[in-house]
Amino acid sequence: MKKKISVFIVLTLVISLLAGCSGKKDGQVTIGIGQFAEHASLDNCKDGFLAGLAEEGYKEGENLKVSFDNAQADGGTAAQIANDFVSKKVDLICAIATPMAQSAYGAAKDTKIPVIFTAVTDPVLAELAKADKSPNGNITGTSDKLPVEKQLEMIRKVLPDAKTIGILYSTSEINSVSAIKEYKAAAGTYGFEIVDSGISTGADIPLAADNLLEKVDCITNLTDNTVVSSLPVILNKAAAKKIPVFGSEVEQVKIGCLAAVGLDYYDLGVQTGKMAAKVLKGEKKASEMNFEVIEEAAFYGNTAVADNLGITLPEDLVSSAKEMFKEIEAK
Template sequence: MKKLIMSALILTMAAGLLAGCANSKKEGQVTIGIGQFAEHGSLDNCREGFLAGLAEGGYVEGENLKVLFENAQADGGTAAQIADNFMAKKVDLIAAIATPMAQSAYSAAKKKDVPVIFTAVTDPVMAELAKEDKTPNGNITGTSDKLPVEKQLEMIRKVLPEAKTIGIMYSTSEVNSVSAIEEYKAVAPNYGFEIIESGISTAADIPLAADNLLEKVDCLNNLTDNTVVSSLPVILDKAQEKNIPVFGSEVEQVKLGCLATVGLDYFDLGVQTGKMAAQVLRGEKKASEINFEVIEEASFYGNNAVADQLGITLPEELVNSAKEMFDEISE
């Protein structure tokens, strides 16, 4: 009997030692959690760019960097669970991609002062992640993907000189979209446009909202709204049936079938954010000491295949200035 008890104790101790080895991090290794709010091209590019920026800053996955990645699939409750899970696993830093994920990460991390680096947050001030002077509200900083609204409207006017109304669909629960809508409505009259908005609560609302909006507008303009972007193929199909152009807000949307955009390169945005995270991981500065940054460069992207479908000739000056033109629609 004593031998059996002793054997059991030895096995238990051995299991504990093995578990400890499994859970311990390599010497000099840091662990980060990357939480992405939704699955679509621009946010995927942001994540890839973020890892590239970290590598430039000296942190390479599989060497001195362990990455935990989870996607909330555009669900706010799941985003909160992901953030709590990262905290339970005692990550050294959370990277949050898109506004709802950043808000959830900050809420979970501030209790233990774990740094959060966000990206693809349109309005960090409205999201209560930063102050008006760009200083952080806590141990959090990152990059904004604020839309180049005036450049976009100027481009739409050149492409559609006779257009009067622009329809914009947005999720009422995403503060980044609410902020963008207000800016579009304020600036649109300067370019002779009226903005007709349609707020949705869930992705299930999108088909009917798209049908109603397409009856009232000359074109649609898509934001970086995560819920809407996740259903972009549905919107594009409905718009194509009515021969109404849809303008995107970044390059991946143009690849999928939007006519054109003046937008950001989300890979570059991610690289910029990754470099900020590396600075924090190296201990050079705390996130609370770094103002959030806004990427300034925006480029024209157009899709020749979509233009041909719509019978639209894209202005030569835009085509000549394009960072990239596409001749097919991605599946």
């Protein structure tokens, strides 16, 4: 009888340990969310990520504990955040934006902690994945790759006489370097020349914007975290010269970009959260999941900006828009 009881106790302990390791829905899990910079699109990623987890049964305050930190666009801080999550032995790290994902990958690669990234433009160039989208370790997630050709096609419709497009980017963000290369390769097809200006820090942006605005007919914005964090500065300078600025996603259009063909970062976050849930449930390992690219790209326009610039947005774009804005949101 005692032997049977002992066996029962051992089995119960083993099952409990396995349940804890597999991240079952009915057991609490702890995740670390590291965000590289503070701006609306990345904030939407985080909110969407938590919503995606909630849809799959992981709800903060119930069976999910979240440790969140923001690197404020500083690479050294991003590395510290990632190392802190590893030292806390979280069950999973969510890394928002390319520099944060690279830091998390470096910190966790010799551990068993899975990393799920989001808002990474080119996971292959960032050395987080292989060319076939398979992971370079226990890491996977979602890409916010820009629909470059659709954006160029839209700009040509809105500005039929434009010849030059300016792009500001941070030389330290490889996601931006990748996007610049793609823009330059495609621009000629639509009759454009790309004039790019690289900056090292946010402090360089005012002067760089002034210089760029003297050379171009319009500016198109990337998902560059350093530049997006200072986007209001660029918008104010461009508005004073009546030069249109195009965004890369909906939040940029809300605060003063004329238009964009881009994705919804909240939806991207939801998609990422559902991938993370599969890992937490033990259904898949991050190392077994290819990274995903959100397929939907929609048109967003701001009629208040158009009126200020004396531009009429083409009716076919307006009628197909996912959302149009009639005012400029304060930032």
